[in-house]
Structure formats: structure tokens, C-alpha cells
Amino acid sequence: MTTAASNLNFIIAAYAVTWIVILGYLWRLVRKGGRARADYERMAQQRSGEKSQ
Amino acid sequence: MKRGWIIGGAAVIVAVFAWLLFGGLQKNVVFFLTPKELLAKGTDGVGVPVRxxxxxxxxxxxxxxxxxxxxxxxxxxxxxxxxxSTGAPPQMFRDGMGVVVEGRFGTAGVFEATGLMVKHSNEYRPPKPGEEAHEKYKTLIQQSSQ
Amino acid sequence: MKPEGQLNSSSDRLRDPSAARPPRTSIWLAFVSIGAVIVAQTYAILTSPAEGDMGHLQKIMYVHVPAAWMTFLSFFVVFAFSVRYLWQRRENDDLLAASAAEVGATFNGLTLMLGMIWGRPAWGVWWVWDARLTSTLVLFLIFVGYLALRAFTDDTQQKARWSAAVGAIGALNVPIVYMSVKWWRTLHQPPSSPATLDPRYTMGLRLNAIALLLVMIYFIRKRYEIARLERATEHMAEAAAMGGK
Amino acid sequence: MTWRDDWRRVRAIARKDVTTELRAKAGFNSVASLGVTILILLGLALGPDAEALRNASVGAVWLATLFSGVLAFNRSFQVELESGALEPLLLYPGPRWTIFAGKLLGNLIFLTLMVAIVVAAGIVLFGVQIPADWPSLIGVLALGVVGLVVLGTFYASMASRSRAREVLLPLLLFPMLVPVLLAATTASKALLGADVMHEAGAWIRLLVAYDLVFLIATFIAFEHVIEA
Known part of the structure; x- marks a missing residue:
């Protein structure tokens, strides 16, 4: 019985680790993506502004 | 570098890989000895590190x-x-299980293990009613010792 | 191979940065793939009976095995696009290979952690120097080296050429490491196949693999999008600095 | 360009590398003494048990070679960079692979000399008994050194030009060397002992295959790496 209980901890740990990694990486991508997009738009605007002058 | 050399080189690499994967290399290395093989070595098998x-x-x-x-x-x-062997065995260790032990075969005819590993098979199935859990290990050991 | 070609392509981009506007990855793909993982895991946990020797520990299979498959798949993408980059010198191939390498390394780390969590109760040890484990760890270290090389190289051309070479040669090493450590010692069971797996486990495993494949595709696409954006921004900044009024 | 010209270029680069390294104060002597120092440290760390030392001797010799080899590989390109000699070298006519071949040959000579010293020190310090089959043991050493030099020279050509060369070279090189290390140590151990499991032959063949694959792959890839 005690082994079954401790096995449950391992199973929970495995699924928890999976979700932490997936959601953590997703979070990183979304944040990094937002920053990259903003930088890009800013630079593109700057460039087109320069061109039109 | 000339294209011909690159293609020739790639072909040699592929050939070496094919040789590694499908060649006779694997048959020359045994992962572990079975009791029959170990005892067949006689005194040569005593006192040297084996699995x-x-x-x-x-x-x-x-x-x-x-x-x-x-x-x-x-x-x-x-x-x-x-x-x-000394020390607590793995949780899955039990009667009828597949195991690999590392250590030396002593002169007293007892294998002194320094490492004990349970070898799980690649079979996953719920126990059938009336079937002992370790039944399938017999086939596993037979496969490994061929 | 042709330095003129790569000069042309980069000067094209300098002339018109908006022509290379990177595509936007739909956030819906993220929702769909995450949802698929939830559905697949729920299905697998609810339908699979306790296994003969392992009991419910077998359920770790549904996360460990697909993570390992996605690792190999990602690194195969790295290999393919690295070789194509060296062949054709397209900048986007380099960015895609680098994106796949980062995603692959993430899945690789996950595979290792899950393997340890499974190994402790099943084998009695967190770690053994066995074929699967050692080669998976070496694979991880090779691609950590790959990412470090990219981080420590400033010149974009140099970065692309070097990491393509390291990616291709590193991937070449993987089967050899696998073979060598396989002869060395073995404990990890051979791969399961439908023949050795009870049908009640097969379906859950397949669903989870498909769900994680969707996650991987989203990750690589999104990472690629970011890499393209960053590169395009760099090119525009360069053009501005060169006096492109 | 004929083969004879290519070979002359290879030899010239190798000779230049070897002579400058042997003459420089920070060259051969310091790298070789680092190798011996690592051996002594490992010997002390592993304790006074003679039996344990003998068992660890093979691994210790290979580790000492590996660590001091990394220094040697980085130096072979660093010296070139510091004196600004790499750019003119690239401008010389003739195929690029000859540069790699020259560096390879230079490093091979350098490392062979160093391994000879480290192995001699290892035999003395760790009390290794030389088996009757010592020619095969030298063969294993040679195959291992070739694998080490091929990958080490290749990765050093990149790492030594990056921002973090001291960290980057081991980070890139060591995982790649796992099969070499594994095959060389297991085969040497088997040859030193009784080889009960009959594994030496298979490991030697793996070493041959490994050296062949990476010799070809690095020659193909070097052209892309060295481009300025």
C-alpha cells in the first residue's frame, strides 16, 4: 500500500513537470514574440517615415 | 571542394553507418553473460568484473x-x-523478475554484486486473471540469451 | 558556395525590408495543441488499466515516450535544414534549424527529467549509465553546445555557417553514441511496439504523441517567427546605419 | 593544382605549427606538464588503494589527454589569430582543405608526443602491468588520438574565434567525444585485463568507423567554417 501511495507521487510529479515545461516555454515564446513584434513594427515605421521624407 | 568529393564522402559515411547498424558488430558484444556462459568460462570468469x-x-x-x-x-x-549483494534492492525487485547484476564471480562460487538492476521488459499489459506477473520474464531471458 | 549569391540576397533585403515581412503564427494553434494534450492525457489516464508489474506507474509513459519522440523529430529537422543551409545558403533555413534546436533541447530536457522520475520507482535508481539514458544526455549536451555557440558568435553569417556545421555533425554523432552505449551496457527496455503493448495502452500513447506533435509544431513555428522578426529588425537597423535615407 | 602542391601546403602548415609550438615557452612543455599534473591529481583523489588505481588508470590517462588536448587545439588557432596570420593564410591560392589537413597533421604530431609522455607517466604512477598484447594497445591509443584530434581541430577552428573560447571548445567537443572515450577506455581495459566478455575487437572496429566518419564529415564541413 505504501508503494502505491509513493508511486502516485511520482506520477503526479511527472505530469506536473510536463506541464511546467510546456507552459513555461509557451510563456517565454509569447513574451519574446511580443517584444520582437514591437521592435520590428517600431523599426519598420521609422524606416517608412524616413523614406517618405 | 569539388561536388564529386562531397558526394563520395557522404556515400562512405552512409556505408559506415549501414555497417554499424546492420553489420555483424552487434553479435560480438554481449551486454551480460548468462549463468550458463559464466560457468562455462571456468576459472577465466573468476575475479574479473562482469555483468x-x-x-x-x-x-x-x-x-x-x-x-x-x-x-x-x-x-x-x-x-x-x-x-x-548489500543494500536495499530496487522496489520492483522480486521473485521471477529479470535482473542484471554487476560485480565479480568469487572463488567460493558466489557472485559478489556491486550493482543490481531490475530489467523491465518492453511488454506492457495488465495482468490476466490467474496469471503471475513474472511469467513474461521467462521469454525475455530466453530472447536475451540467444 | 557562391559568395556573390549571398551578397545579392542580403542586399535585396536591405533594399526592401517589408518584402520579407515574417508571417504571423496563429495563437489558435497554441490553444488547439494545448487542448489536444489535455484531452489526450485525460483519455489515456482514464482508459488505461493498471499494468502487471508497474501498476499505475505505466501512466508516465504517456508523457515520457512522446517527449522523446518529439526530441528526435526536432533534431532531425535541425539536421535537414542545417545541411540545406550549407548547400543553398538561405538565411531562413538557418533560423528554422536554430528554432528547432531550441525546441528540441527543451523536449530533450523534459524527456530526461521524466525518465528519471520514472526510473526511480521502476528501476530503483534515478540514473544508470545505460544506452538510452547516456545517449539522450549526450544529445542534450550536443545541442546545448549548439545553442551556446550561437549565443557566443556575433557575426550573423559566421553564426549561421558554424551552427549549421555543428548541427549537422552533432546529429551525425547521435546514432554512433547510441550504438556505442548500447554495447556498453543496457537496462532500458527495447522500444515497445504494438505487438508488446496492450491495445488499451496503444491508443492513449498515439493520441498523446499526436497532441505533443501539435505542440512541437506550434513551438517551432512561433520560435521561427520570432527569429525572423529579430533578423528583419537587425537588417533594417543595419540599413538605417548605412545611411539608407 | 596537383596533389603534390596540395601535399606541400599541408606539410608546410604542419611544420610551421609544430616548430612554433615546440619553441614557444607556453607551448609543448606546459601542456604536457598539465597532463601529468592532472594524472597526479587524479591519483591522489582516487586514494592509495593500488588495485583501485590500476582499475582507474585507463580512464585517468584519457581524461588527462582530453583536458590538455583542449588547450593544445585552442592554441593552434589562437596563435594564428593573435599574429593575424589566418587571413593571409586564407588568401593563399590552393584548396582550403589543405589548411585543415595541415592543422590536423600538426596537432596529431603534437598530441602524439604528449600522449607518449602522459602514458609513460600513467604506467609509472598507477602501477600498470604491460600486457603481452601491447601492440594492439598502442593501436587503440592511436585510433583514439586520431578521433580526438579530428574533432578537436575542427571545433577549435570555430571556438577559438568566438567570444568565449575557453568554455565553448569543451562544451562542443566533450559530448562529441563520448564514443571515442568509451571505445578507447573499454578496449584498453579489456586488453589490459583478461577480456572475458570478448569486447575489445568490437570496440576497436567502432573506433575505426568513428574516425572514418568524422574525418570525412569535418573535411566537408571545414570549408564552410573557415570562410572569413
Whole structure:
């Protein structure tokens, strides 16, 4: 019985680790993506502004 | 570099890979010796580091929880070797399980194990009613010792 | 191979940065793939009976095995696009290979952690120096080296050429490491196949693999999008600095 | 361009590398003494048990070679960079692979000398008994050194030009060397002992295959790596 209980901890740990990694990486991508997009738009605007002058 | 050389080089690499994967190399290396093979070596097999694999003979496990002293017999169906090991065995260790032990075969005819590993098979299935959990290990050991 | 070609392509981009506007990855793909993982895991946990030896521990299979498959798949993408980069010198191939390498390394780390969590109760040890484990760890270290090389190289051309070479040669090493450590010692069971797996486990495993494949595709696409954006921004900044009024 | 010209270029680069390294104060002597120092440290760390030392001797010799080899590989390109000699070298006519071949040959000579010293020190310090089959043991050493030099030279050509060369070279090189290390140590151990499991032959063949694959792959890839 005690082994079954401790096995449950391992199973929970495995699924928890999976979700932490997936959601953590997703979070990183979304944040990094937002920053990259903003930088890009800013630079593109700057460039087109320069061109039109 | 000329294209011909690159293609030729790539072909040689592929050929070497094919040789590694499908060639006769694998047959020359044994992961572990079975009791039969170890005993067949006679005195050559004594006192040198080897790995011994097989099934834990049902009913042979003697475990002393006070002194952390573990004795059992590893069998391949033909011959058997008594194994002595210290320390708590893995949780899945039990009668009839597949095991690989590392260590040396002593002169007293007892294998002194420094490492004990349970070998799980690649079979996953719920137990059938009336079937002992360790039944499938017999086929596993037979496959490995071929 | 042709330095003129790569000069042309980069000067094209300098002339008109908006022509290379990177595509936007739909956030819906993220929702769909995450949802698929939830559905697949729920299905697998609810339908699979306790296994003969392992009991419910077998359920770790549904996350460990697909993560390992996705690792190999990602690194195969790295290999393919690295070789194509060296062949054709397209900047986007380099960015895609680098994106796949980062995603692959993430899945690789996950595979290793899950393997340890499974190994402790099943084998009695967190780690053994066995074929699967050692080669998976070496694979991880090779691609950590790959990412470090990219981080420590400033010149974009140099970065692309070097990491393509390291990616291709590193991937070449993987089967050899696998073979060598396989001879060395073995404990990890051989791969399961439908023949050795009870049908009640097969379906859950397949669903989870498909769900994680969707996650991987989203990750690589999104990472690629970011890499393209960053590169396009760099090119525009360069053009501005060169006096492109 | 004929083969004879290519070979002359290879030899010239190798000779230049070897002579400058042997003459420089920070060259051969310091790298070789680092190798011996690592051996002594490992010997002390592993304790006074003679039996344990003998068992660890093979691994210790290979580790000492590996660590001091990394220094040697980085130096072979660093010296070139510091004196600004790499750019003119690239401008010389003739195929680029000859540069790699020259560096390879230079490093091979350099490392062979160093391994000879480290192995001699290892035999003395760790009390290794030389088996009757010592020619095969030298063969294993040679195959291992070739694998080490091929990958080490290749990765050093990149790492030594990056920002973090001291960290980057081991980070890139060591995982790649796992099969070499594994095959060389297991085969040497088997040859030193009784080879009960009959594994030496298979490991030697793996070493041959490994050296062949990476010799070809690095020659193909070097052209892309060296481009300025």
C-alpha cells in the first residue's frame, strides 16, 4: 500500500513537470514574440517615415 | 571542394553507418553473460568484473532488513548462480523478475554484486486473471540469451 | 558556395525590408495543441488499466515516450535544414534549424527529467549509465553546445555557417553514441511496439504523441517567427546605419 | 593544382605549427606538464588503494589527454589569430582543405608526443602491468588520438574565434567525444585485463568507423567554417 501511495507521487510529479515545461516555454515564446513584434513594427515605421521624407 | 568529393564522402559515411547498424558488430558484444556462459568460462570468469543477467529464481530471495544483506539465485533455466549483494534492492525487485547484476564471480562460487538492476521488459499489459506477473520474464531471458 | 549569391540576397533585403515581412503564427494553434494534450492525457489516464508489474506507474509513459519522440523529430529537422543551409545558403533555413534546436533541447530536457522520475520507482535508481539514458544526455549536451555557440558568435553569417556545421555533425554523432552505449551496457527496455503493448495502452500513447506533435509544431513555428522578426529588425537597423535615407 | 602542391601546403602548415609550438615557452612543455599534473591529481583523489588505481588508470590517462588536448587545439588557432596570420593564410591560392589537413597533421604530431609522455607517466604512477598484447594497445591509443584530434581541430577552428573560447571548445567537443572515450577506455581495459566478455575487437572496429566518419564529415564541413 505504501508503494502505491509513493508511486502516485511520482506520477503526479511527472505530469506536473510536463506541464511546467510546456507552459513555461509557451510563456517565454509569447513574451519574446511580443517584444520582437514591437521592435520590428517600431523599426519598420521609422524606416517608412524616413523614406517618405 | 569539388561536388564529386562531397558526394563520395557522404556515400562512405552512409556505408559506415549501414555497417554499424546492420553489420555483424552487434553479435560480438554481449551486454551480460548468462549463468550458463559464466560457468562455462571456468576459472577465466573468476575475479574479473562482469555483468550477469537472468531471472531471479522464484523462492530463492533471502533478504535481511537489519544487515541489508541480500541473497538470491540468478537462473537462465539451464544453470544457476547464487548472488550476494548489500543494500536495499530496487522496489520492483522480486521473485521471477529479470535482473542484471554487476560485480565479480568469487572463488567460493558466489557472485559478489556491486550493482543490481531490475530489467523491465518492453511488454506492457495488465495482468490476466490467474496469471503471475513474472511469467513474461521467462521469454525475455530466453530472447536475451540467444 | 557562391559568395556573390549571398551578397545579392542580403542586399535585396536591405533594399526592401517589408518584402520579407515574417508571417504571423496563429495563437489558435497554441490553444488547439494545448487542448489536444489535455484531452489526450485525460483519455489515456482514464482508459488505461493498471499494468502487471508497474501498476499505475505505466501512466508516465504517456508523457515520457512522446517527449522523446518529439526530441528526435526536432533534431532531425535541425539536421535537414542545417545541411540545406550549407548547400543553398538561405538565411531562413538557418533560423528554422536554430528554432528547432531550441525546441528540441527543451523536449530533450523534459524527456530526461521524466525518465528519471520514472526510473526511480521502476528501476530503483534515478540514473544508470545505460544506452538510452547516456545517449539522450549526450544529445542534450550536443545541442546545448549548439545553442551556446550561437549565443557566443556575433557575426550573423559566421553564426549561421558554424551552427549549421555543428548541427549537422552533432546529429551525425547521435546514432554512433547510441550504438556505442548500447554495447556498453543496457537496462532500458527495447522500444515497445504494438505487438508488446496492450491495445488499451496503444491508443492513449498515439493520441498523446499526436497532441505533443501539435505542440512541437506550434513551438517551432512561433520560435521561427520570432527569429525572423529579430533578423528583419537587425537588417533594417543595419540599413538605417548605412545611411539608407 | 596537383596533389603534390596540395601535399606541400599541408606539410608546410604542419611544420610551421609544430616548430612554433615546440619553441614557444607556453607551448609543448606546459601542456604536457598539465597532463601529468592532472594524472597526479587524479591519483591522489582516487586514494592509495593500488588495485583501485590500476582499475582507474585507463580512464585517468584519457581524461588527462582530453583536458590538455583542449588547450593544445585552442592554441593552434589562437596563435594564428593573435599574429593575424589566418587571413593571409586564407588568401593563399590552393584548396582550403589543405589548411585543415595541415592543422590536423600538426596537432596529431603534437598530441602524439604528449600522449607518449602522459602514458609513460600513467604506467609509472598507477602501477600498470604491460600486457603481452601491447601492440594492439598502442593501436587503440592511436585510433583514439586520431578521433580526438579530428574533432578537436575542427571545433577549435570555430571556438577559438568566438567570444568565449575557453568554455565553448569543451562544451562542443566533450559530448562529441563520448564514443571515442568509451571505445578507447573499454578496449584498453579489456586488453589490459583478461577480456572475458570478448569486447575489445568490437570496440576497436567502432573506433575505426568513428574516425572514418568524422574525418570525412569535418573535411566537408571545414570549408564552410573557415570562410572569413
Amino acid at each position: 550477469l543477467g537472468g531471472q531471479v529464481k522464484p523462492g530463492s530471495v533471502k533478504w535481511n532488513a537489519q544487515t541489508l544483506d541480500l541473497r538470491f539465485i540468478v537462473t537462465d533455466g539451464a544453470r544457476e548462480v547464487p548472488v550476494h
